[in-house]
Amino acid sequence: MNAFSKPSLPVRRGLIGLAGIMALLLAWFFWIVLGPGPMSFAGGSRVTLANYHGVDPTGVPSELAHASLLKKGEYLTRAADCGACHTARGGVPFAGGLGFVLPFGTIYSANITPDKDTGIGTWSDASFLNALHKGIDDEGVHLYPAMPYASYTSMTDADALAIKAYLFSLKPIHAVVRDNTLVFPFNQRRLMGVWSVLFNSDKRFEPNATRSPQWNRGAYLAESLEHCSECHTPRTIFQSLNNRRKFAGATQAGWRAYNITSDANSGVGAWSDADLAKYLSSGNAAGHGSAGGPMGEAVDKSLSYLVPSDIAAIVTYLRSVPAISTSDLPAPKATPAPASYKEGVVADYDPRGKKVFEGACASCHGWTGVSPVTHYATLTGVRAVNDPTAINVAETVINGTDYMPAFGQGYSNDEIAAVANYVTARFGVSPSRITGKDVAALRKQASN
Amino acid sequence: MTSLRINGQIHEVDVPGDMPLLWVLRDVVGLTGTKFGCGIAQCGACTVHIDGKAVRSCFLPVGEIGNRAITTIEAVGETPTGAKVQKAWLDLEVVQCGYCQSGQIMSAVALLAATPNPDDSDIDAAMAGNICRCGTYVRIRAAIKKAAGAQQA
Incomplete structure (x- = not known):
């Protein structure tokens, strides 16, 4: 039998099977790569900015139309929330060094103060635009998409350069940022070039x-500057955004970024416009509780600085995102728990949960969950409390919020799991069953 | 100006709405019986009553109080339950250093107002957030029961 003779039937079947698998893999690959864009859901006709005849949706709001370039840049820098990632815990703003703990290592954010040695002081306008639009730094090195350039890519040159002007007006800080600790092959930055070709629209x-x-204003703010999708849209196996499930929620840095589609139960469909606006601008809305973790930071450092018309625009845009239901996120329970600690919790819970709650939590949150102290501490109706994974409840107990002290150093993993289970059982719609091991895993995932 | 109803009297205070009630009580109104302990609602030393319920004043923004009645340790003895609790505290000599005790008494009075005859777990649920570094817990528990008995009588 020579090499060119017809292969036997089993071999032929095998080859056809292999070809079939390859075709399926390719189809799957292109299904992901050619997925919808972030605003495809809206349909309609899209035009370039130059050909758009409505009010310019980019730039600063009319209140700042006549402000200086630096004032405009400051507003846009806040709207793009650069400071949240480019500031280490307790560090100098914009001097970088915040660690993003990923399954394959840690990435540290860059120093974006105008220091000539360790910051971006020598960057030209073109380099800065390249970084924001293409994810390439001034030396041609590819950035990791932890820097949300696939969102910033839609930012106008004028807005990006206003941000640059503002950053260059800051005091230069000499701060060498630690090297990333990514493992092979994720430490091969060139691969990010391939990623960009596939997943960055540029x-x-x-x-x-x-x-x-x-x-349109809301779309520009939410997609480009505030980059809401980066946390709230789940990712594909290639870490690109899965816009087929736009805003359906994902887990980031150990916190659950919830479903913000217009689904009435899992998402924000049941929220009023006023509640959404209040939550975005102040981090709290009656009946929905307070933002914590990365969302708390986004409110503190970014959203709370937006003018009311910009917040209203984001709300309008959010409202238009199609509803997607998340199976484990039912409508939050809207009624308070009973006033007596004796009622309202099933009996088989770890008694440590109640013990921790009565000593550390009840004085602020009350036994009903409606805080006697401040509406910021009310638990009734809060999404996290109505999430049977209790991920954000545990994270809040570990890390605290602006208003709540952090208890991560004061309680063991088992105690934190017990109190999280107690809280979801008492105040939420379905109880969680997390363990000390789950809490230990959450501690490791936080950015630091 | 914010109008506050403290111990039956109206006080007009010129403070920001997010100032904690404790600061207003101690530094503006001059009622220093309520103590600053931790400042993060974790120790109970700053407990006062808002409409009869025990609330940590160190975390309570004055702007959220409105017309609700504020009662502090200075006036709690004017209520029958408050008087009985204070007497029980004296009879059993509960106090050691005393720093936490105004908060302890405020929490105990609120407990007895809602639950006239508390058992040990009621006392735990109501008093666990009031910390005493001298360790007077045993006498606090006894005094609450004594006051409850006096109430029944």
Whole structure:
């Protein structure tokens, strides 16, 4: 039998099977790569900014139309929330060094103060635009998409350069950032070039001519500057955004970024416009509780600085995102727990949960969950408390919030698990069953 | 100006709405019986009553109080339950250093107002957030029961 003779039937079947698998893999690959864009859900006709005849949805709001470039840059820098990631815990703002703990190592954010040696002081405008739009630094090195350039890519040149002007007005800080600790192959930055070709559109914002000016402003703010998708949209196996499940929620840095689609139960469909606006601008809305973790930071450092018309635009845009239900996120329980500690909790819970709660939690949160102290501490109706994974409850206990002290150093993993289970059982719609091991895993995932 | 109803009297205070009630009580109104302990609602030394319920004043923004009645340790003895609790505290000599005790008494009075005859677990649920570094817990528990008995009588 020579090499060119017809293969036997089993071999032929094998080859056909292999070809079939390859075809399926390719189809799957292209299904991900050619997935919808972040604003595809809206349909309609999109036009370039130059061809758009409505009010310019980019730039600063009308209140700042006549402000200096630095004032505009400051507003946009806050709107893009650069400071949240480019500031280490307790560090100098924008001097970098915050660690992003990933399954394959830790990435440290860059120093973006205008220091010539360790910051971006020598960067040209073109380098800065390249970083924001293409994810390439001034030396041609590819950035990791922890820097949300796939979102910032839709930012206009003028807005990006206003941000640069603001950053260059800051005091230069000499701060060498630690090297990343990524393992092979994730330490091969060139691979990020391939990733960018596949997943970074490198396109500036295109308004949707069939939508209102307010919607377009909201789309620009939410998609480009505030980069909401980076946390709230789940990712594909290639870590690109899975826009087929846009805003359906994901877990980031150990916290659950919840479903913010218009689904009435899992998402924010049941929230009023006023509640959404209040939550975004102040971090709290009656009946929905307070933002904690990364969302608390986003409110503190970014959203709380937006003018009311910009918040309203984001709300308009959010409202238009199609509803997607998340199976484990039912509508939050809207009624308070009984006033007596004796009622309202099933009996088989770890008694340590109640013990921790009565000593450390009850004085602020009350036994009903409606805080006698401040509405910021009310637990009734809060999404995290109505999440049977209790991920964000445990994270809040470990790390605290602006208002709540951190208890991570004061209680063991088992105690934190017990109190999280007690809280979801008492105040939520379905109880969690997390363990000390789960809490230990959460401690490791936080950015630091 | 914020109007506060403290111990039956109206006080007009010129303070920001997010100032904790404790600061207003001690530094503006001059009622220093309520103590500053931890400042993060974890120790109970700053406990006062808002409409009869025990609340940590170190974390309570004055802007959220409105017209609700504020009672502090200075006036709690004017209520029958408050008087009985204070007498029980004296009879059993509960106090050691005393720093936490105004908070302890405020929590105990609120407990007895809601639960006239508390058992040990009621006392735990109501008093666990009031910390005493001298360790007077045993006498606190006894005094609460004594006051409850006096109430029944």
